[in-house]
Each structure stands twice: as C-alpha cells, then as structure tokens.
Amino acid sequence: MNKLKVAVIGNGSIAKYRHIPEYASREDVEFVAFCDFTIELAEANVEQFGGKAYTSYEELLANEEVDVVSVCTQNVDHAKVSIAAANAGAHVLCEKPMATSLDDAKAMIKAAKENNVQLMIGHNQRLMPPHVKAKEVLQSGRLGKVLTFKTTFGHGGPDAWSVQGDESWFFDKSKAFVGAMGDLGVHKIDLIRWLFDEEVSEVAAFVETLDKQGDVDDNATCLLRMQGGAIGTMAASWTYYKGEDNTTSVYCENGVLEIKDNANEQVVVRLNNGTVERYQVGAIATNDAGGQSSSGVIDAFLDGIIEGTEPVISGEEGMKSLNVVLAALESAETRAFVKVN
Numbered sequence: 001m002n003k004l005k006v007a008v009i010g011n012g013s014i015a016k017y018r019h020i021p022e023y024a025s026r027e028d029v030e031f032v033a034f035c036d037f038t039i040e041l042a043e044a045n046v047e048q049f050g051g052k053a054y055t056s057y058e059e060l061l062a063n064e065e066v067d068v069v070s071v072c073t074q075n076v077d078h079a080k081v082s083i084a085a086a087n088a089g090a091h092v093l094c095e096k097p098m099a100t101s102l103d104d105a106k107a108m109i110k111a112a113k114e115n116n117v118q119l120m121i122g123h124n125q126r127l128m129p130p131h132v133k134a135k136e137v138l139q140s141g142r143l144g145k146v147l148t149f150k151t152t153f154g155h156g157g158p159d160a161w162s163v164q165g166d167e168s169w170f171f172d173k174s175k176a177f178v179g180a181m182g183d184l185g186v187h188k189i190d191l192i193r194w195l196f197d198e199e200v201s202e203v204a205a206f207v208e209t210l211d212k213q214g215d216v217d218d219n220a221t222c223l224l225r226m227q228g229g230a231i232g233t234m235a236a237s238w239t240y241y242k243g244e245d246n247t248t249s250v251y252c253e254n255g256v257l258e259i260k261d262n263a264n265e266q267v268v269v270r271l272n273n274g275t276v277e278r279y280q281v282g283a284i285a286t287n288d289a290g291g292q293s294s295s296g297v298i299d300a301f302l303d304g305i306i307e308g309t310e311p312v313i314s315g316e317e318g319m320k321s322l323n324v325v326l327a328a329l330e331s332a333e334t335r336a337f338v339k340v341n
C-alpha cells in the first residue's frame with residue numbers, strides 16, 4: 001500500500017492534540033516533515049513520528065515530496081501557506097478561519113482548483129456526533145419550521161491551551177487578525193449554516209475585549225437573521241473561566257431541539273405534545289487534551305482524497321462562514337446591522 005506523505009505546518013496545540021494524533025492513528029499515512037517557527041516543536045514531532053524538521057514552509061515544500069499538508073499556522077499565514085502547498089501539488093487541510101479576507105479565501109480556492117488538489121477547512125463542529133444527530137432531527141421535519149435559536153461556544157481562552165500560553169499569537173492582531181470571534185464564533189456560525197442548510201442574511205454584533213491582554217476581542221455576541229427568516233444569537237467567549245460551553249438550542253413550530261455538551265445526553269427533543277426524545281450519541285470534543293483526538297476531520301479529509309470525492313467541508317463553505325465573521329466585525333465597528341452578501 002502506498003502511503004500518503006503528510007507534512008504538518010504549524011506545530012502548536014491544534015496540531016499536537018488533533019491533527020498529528022489523528023494522522024498517526026491511520027496506517028495509510030507517513031509523516032515526512034514538520035514545520036514551525038519554533039524549531040524545537042518540529043524536532044520533538046520528528047523524534048516521535050519521523051520525517052524532517054523545518055522552520056520554513058517554502059523550504060519544506062521545495063525539498064520534500066508531499067501528498068497532504070495540514071496548515072495549522074497563525075491565522076494571517078493560512079492563505080499563503082495553503083496556496084503554496086496547493087501549488088506544490090499537495091492536498092490542503094487548513095484550520096479556521098481559513099483566511100483574513102474574501103480575496104485571500106478566493107485565491108486559496110483558485111489555487112486548489114488550478115492544481116487539481118483538495119482544499120478542506122477544519123470546521124470540525126459539523127462532524128461532532130451530537131451535531132450530526134441534531135441535523136438528522138431537523139431534516140426529519142417533525143419539529144417544523146425553525147423560528148429562533150441560540151448557540152454558544154466559550155472557554156477560558158487560548159492562554160490556558162496554546163503552547164505559548166500568555167504569549168500566544170492568538171492575542172496579537174497582526175498574527176491572529178481576530179480573537180474569540182474568529183477562533184470560536186466562526187465555528188458556531190458554520191454550524192448554524194450547516195444545521196439549517198441556509199445562509200445568514202444579516203448580522204449585528206458586539207465584538208469586544210473585556211478581560212484579556214492583547215489587541216483582539218475576547219468576547220463576541222451576534223444577532224443573526226437567516227435567509228429563511230429565523231433569528232437567533234451566537235456568543236463566543238474566551239472568558240468562560242468556570243468551564244467550556246458548547247451548546248445550541250433551536251426553537252421550532254412543534255418543539256425545541258437542545259444540543260448539550262455533557263456525558264449523559266447530548267441531544268434532547270422536546271415536542272409540544274409532551275413527547276421527549278433523549279439521545280446519547282457521543283460527546284462533543286473539548287479543548288482538554290483528552291478531547292482532542294476524535295474530531296473526525298482527518299479521517300474525512302483523507303477518505304475524500306482516497307475516494308476522489310469532494311471535501312466534506314470545502315473552501316467555498318469556509319469562505320461563506322468567514323464572510324459572516326467579516327460582516328460581524330463590520331457591524332461591531334459601525335454599530336449598524338450589516339447585510340451578508
């Protein structure tokens with residue numbers, strides 16, 4: 001069996017806890033290179049998994065034969081690294097937010113198409129078992145029309161999780177571009193778009209720095225109007241110091257759908273007729289080390305490459321979610337409702 005040759009560019013926590021172990025769990029891949037500005041991080045991975053360590057992604061792509069690249073860099077480098085990898089003939093899995101502008105996102109999509117490689121964006125919330133079950137419930141039609149919703153994603157912040165701690169690039173706008181809104185908010189925006197199979201049409205937002213150091217937001221609260229008419233709220237936070245919250249409630253004509261992040265039950269359907277359905281389908285992956293190795297992203301990415309199918313989370317989908325983030329940032333700055341084109 002010819003193994004897919006994998007390079008991981010950016011060796012921080014998202015690579016350490018999700019990408020690398022998920023690749024390592026498969027027998028059909030081989031690590032050929034690790035790249036990070038901090039060479040010690042790359043060298044530690046080489047020692048454990050093999051391959052060669054680099055500090056320059058350009059040098060890596062010029063010197064190694066690579067089939068697959070995971071782009072786990074600081075946000076502002078996502079586009080240029082992804083484009084370079086695609087131009088080198090590699091399939092690309094890029095972390096979110098995929099880029100810092102629509103022009104960059106379009107350039108990433110164009111590079112993948114021109115080089116006949118796949119571009120997938122790591123919006124892992126779509127693949128979490130509770131969210132898959134919730135979409136199945138909504139698609140069944142028994143809840144009727146979606147009227148309102150609320151969704152939240154928060155934890156104590158990247159300073160408690162990033163390999164760099166308080167000095168993490170997450171807090172530097174020149175490297176991160178955006179804070180909690182881009183780190184967590186984009187996940188829940190993507191989730192809502194996917195759950196409802198429709199786009200956000202209008203957004204109003206507060207995107208604020210309330211408690212963390214740095215020059216990016218640590219909290220964002222958005223009001224979203226969907227194309228189908230439903231309205232709801234999305235909250236993203238780095239200041240949930242008492243524990244992570246990754247929950248969603250959808251209020252419909254015939255009842256309510258609750259997506260929970262606890263071990264006992266993950267999806268609850270409460271119908272207006274008094275019927276209650278409870279589902280234990282598997283937990284949502286969390287930001288502790290134990291919750292990082294089962295996102296399903298790597299399997300979906302590699303299986304799509306092997307089978308020659310379209311990425312389950314395409315560049316186009318990543319760009320649509322990014323577009324809502326950009327609209328939210330505009331709303332926060334202008335203090336006005338912003339239509340999403």
